[in-house]
Amino acid sequence: MTGTADSAGPTGPVIEIRGLHKSFGDTPVLKGIDLTVGAGDVVCVIGPSGSGKSTLLRCVNLLEQPTAGSIKLLGVEMTDPDVDIDRVRTHVGMVFQSFNLFPHKTVLQNLTVAQRKVLRRSAAEADAVALRNLEHVGLADRVDAYPAQLSGGQQQRVAIARALSMDPAMMLFDEPTSALDPELVGDVLAVMRDLARSGMTMMVVTHEMAFAREVGDRVVFMDDGQVMEEGPAAQVIGAPRTERARVFLHRVLNPTAVEESELGQTEPPQPGDPDYLAPAGGRGPGGRTSPGGPRAGGGSEGEGHVPLTVR
Numbered sequence: 001m002t003g004t005a006d007s008a009g010p011t012g013p014v015i016e017i018r019g020l021h022k023s024f025g026d027t028p029v030l031k032g033i034d035l036t037v038g039a040g041d042v043v044c045v046i047g048p049s050g051s052g053k054s055t056l057l058r059c060v061n062l063l064e065q066p067t068a069g070s071i072k073l074l075g076v077e078m079t080d081p082d083v084d085i086d087r088v089r090t091h092v093g094m095v096f097q098s099f100n101l102f103p104h105k106t107v108l109q110n111l112t113v114a115q116r117k118v119l120r121r122s123a124a125e126a127d128a129v130a131l132r133n134l135e136h137v138g139l140a141d142r143v144d145a146y147p148a149q150l151s152g153g154q155q156q157r158v159a160i161a162r163a164l165s166m167d168p169a170m171m172l173f174d175e176p177t178s179a180l181d182p183e184l185v186g187d188v189l190a191v192m193r194d195l196a197r198s199g200m201t202m203m204v205v206t207h208e209m210a211f212a213r214e215v216g217d218r219v220v221f222m223d224d225g226q227v228m229e230e231g232p233a234a235q236v237i238g239a240p241r242t243e244r245a246r247v248f249l250h251r252v253l254n255p256t257a258v259e260e261s262e263l264g265q266t267e268p269p270q271p272g273d274p275d276y277l278a279p280a281g282g283r284g285p286g287g288r289t290s291p292g293g294p295r296a297g298g299g300s301e302g303e304g305h306v307p308l309t310v311r
């Protein structure tokens with residue numbers, strides 16, 4: 001190994017991504033990502049399905065090997081073939097949509113196994129660290145429970161506590177609340193909000209726009225394997241510059257809104273309707289609006305337009 005993240009100075013960025021490319025076979029999925037995350041920053045990553053958000057996070061902790069480019073964690077080049085991947089991963093905690101807890105281990109055992117194996121902590125020390133982190137997520141009284149005995153929100157909080165027990169330099173969250181029943185989302189977001197306030201460096205893929213606006217220092221909008229917009233949360237979510245971000249945000253923020261152009265889809269045109277004899281292709285298949293066409297609700301640029309459902 002050409003250096004260790006442990007020995008890197010504390011002043012530089014926590015993560016520095018330059019020209020990151022990732023292809024699966026011949027299919028390019030990340031097409032040149034540049035991103036810097038400073039100490040204590042909370043960067044929320046948003047974008048349509050398939051835009052490469054998960055792949056980006058998975059490259060950051062080397063669950064995927066980048067095809068090209070550079071990722072530095074605390075100044076150490078992670079794509080260096082000599083790098084100790086297991087060691088690097090201990091510095092980057094990751095929480096997934098599915099909680100990935102060991103079903104046959106108790107909550108306490110879930111939190112201590114990697115501490116013992118990877119960090120070589122004594123049983124007493126690992127237990128103490130685990131208990132401290134379970135207290136942070138409000139589950140100190142469930143140490144002896146098995147995952148199946150916990151709600152989804154509780155399991156996700158255990159997963160967060162487990163990642164924190166490795167003393168990571170940063171935390172990655174990939175849609176941590178999207179598999180949860182709505183009433184369980186708030187508790188998990190509250191834990192993440194506390195974590196952000198405690199100064200943890202975080203990258204969070206999320207569709208929770210209220211959370212991104214409240215907690216995110218910056219929002220990155222990805223589309224088609226590229227960073228299309230990056231800036232303060234209020235700007236990217238409240239007043240996106242690109243049409244693609246506007247369309248995406250409009251859909252996310254108004255999931256039940258009916259597009260003007262879709263209103264005509266509910267029933268075929270009847271004799272006498274202006275559209276009845278319209279030539280085929282006049283509105284396009286499905287009557288979709290073109291990008292830049294009118295949107296129900298009069299556009300999503302205005303800050304006041306964003307429904308904030310802070311939980």
Ligand SMILES: Nc1ncnc2c1ncn2[C@@H]1O[C@H](COP(=O)(O)OP(=O)(O)OP(=O)(O)O)[C@@H](O)[C@H]1O
Pocket residue numbers: 024029047048049050051052053054055056
């Ligand atoms: N292991 C893989 N092998 C082949 N293709 C993959 C693999 N992982 C991801 N992809 C493809 O890469 C693209 C980006 O996927 P990714 O999961 O990063 O998107 P995403 O932005 O996280 O989407 P979502 O919002 O649905 O989670 C998709 O087209 C996906 O099919």
Ligand SMILES: [Mg+2]
Pocket residue numbers: 053054055174
């Ligand atoms: Mg994903």
